Amino acid sequence: xxxxxxxxxxxxxxxxxxxxxxxxxxxxxxxxxxxxxxxxxxxxxxxxxxxxxxxxxxxxxxxxxxxxxxxxxxxxxxxxxxxxxxxxxxxxxxxxxxxxxxxxxxxxxxxxxxxxxxxxxxxxxxxxxxxxxxxxxxxxxxxxx
Numbered sequence: 001x002x003x004x005x006x007x008x009x010x011x012x013x014x015x016x017x018x019x020x021x022x023x024x025x026x027x028x029x030x031x032x033x034x035x036x037x038x039x040x041x042x043x044x045x046x047x048x049x050x051x052x053x054x055x056x057x058x059x060x061x062x063x064x065x066x067x068x069x070x071x072x073x074x075x076x077x078x079x080x081x082x083x084x085x086x087x088x089x090x091x092x093x094x095x096x097x098x099x100x101x102x103x104x105x106x107x108x109x110x111x112x113x114x115x116x117x118x119x120x121x122x123x124x125x126x127x128x129x130x131x132x133x134x135x136x137x138x139x140x141x142x143x144x145x
Contacts, residue, residue, distance in 0.1 A: 040081055040103065040104060040105040041079065041081070041104075041105035041106065041107065043107045045077055045107065047076065047077050047109075047110045048076065048077065048132050049075075049076055049132075049133060049134045049137075051134055053134075053135060054132050054133065054134065054135070055132070055133060055134075055135045056130070056131070056132045057130070057131050057133075057139065058128065058129070058130050059128070059129040059130075059131075059139070060126070060127065060128055060129070061126075061127045061129060062124050062125065062126050062127070063085075063087055063116060063117075063118035063124060063125040063127070064118065064124055065118055065120050065121050065122050065123060065124060066118055066120070066121050067117075067118050068115060068116070068117045068118070069115045069116040069117070070115065070142045070143070071092055071113050071114070071115045071142070071143040071145060072113070072114065072115065072140040072141060072142050072143055073110070073111050073112065073113055073114070073140065073141050073143060074108055074109075074110055074111075074112075074114075074131070074139070074140055074141075075110060075111070075133060075134075075137050075138070075141065076110060076131055076132060076133035076134075076137065077107050077108060077109065077110055077131070078107070078108040078129055078130070078131045078139075078140075079105060079106075079107050079108075079129070079130040079131070080100065080105060080106055080107075080108060080127050080128070080129050080130075081104075081105040081127065081128045081129075081130075082100045082101060082102050082103065082104055082105065082125060082126070082127055083102065083126040083127065083128060084102050084123075084124070084125070084126045085102060085118065085120060085123045085124055085125030085126060086099060086100060086101040086102060086118075086119055086120065086125055087099075087100055087116050087117060087118050087119060087125040087127070088100070088116070088117045088119055089106065089108060089114050089115070089116060089117075090114060090115050090116075090117055091112060091113065091114055092113035092114070092115075092143070093112070093113065097117075099119065113143050
């Protein structure tokens with residue numbers, strides 16, 4: 001009889017230890033991982049409008065092979081990130097064009113007359129565009145030639 005009580009006692013201790021271990025495992029937080037970001041663009045500007053209310057917009061755009069946008073200006077800077085392909089930003093002023101390959105970004109200056117041009121005849125250029133501006137202001141203003 002005494003042996004049965006000892007075995008039963010050991011069984012209870014075992015159940016308690018396993019139960020406590022399971023509870024502690026269940027409460028252990030999952031291992032957290034924060035991926036290190038990669039900087040695509042780091043610029044300083046004072047061209048963001050200084051008003052009490054701003055709106056931010058993120059757009060996606062695709063320039064088909066060989067496609068060229070209209071000449072245009074921006075009232076607020078546009079931050080453009082190239083997801084795939086590449087494109088050029090041309091300046092009507094005659095300033096040298098800027099080529100923006102996949103994985104790179106630029107800030108288009110305000111009030112400069114520019115256009116986007118896909119340099120490839122085979123591959124589309126996919127972009128993500130971000131702008132902070134006064135509410136009700138257009139993303140771009142076309143310029144008549």
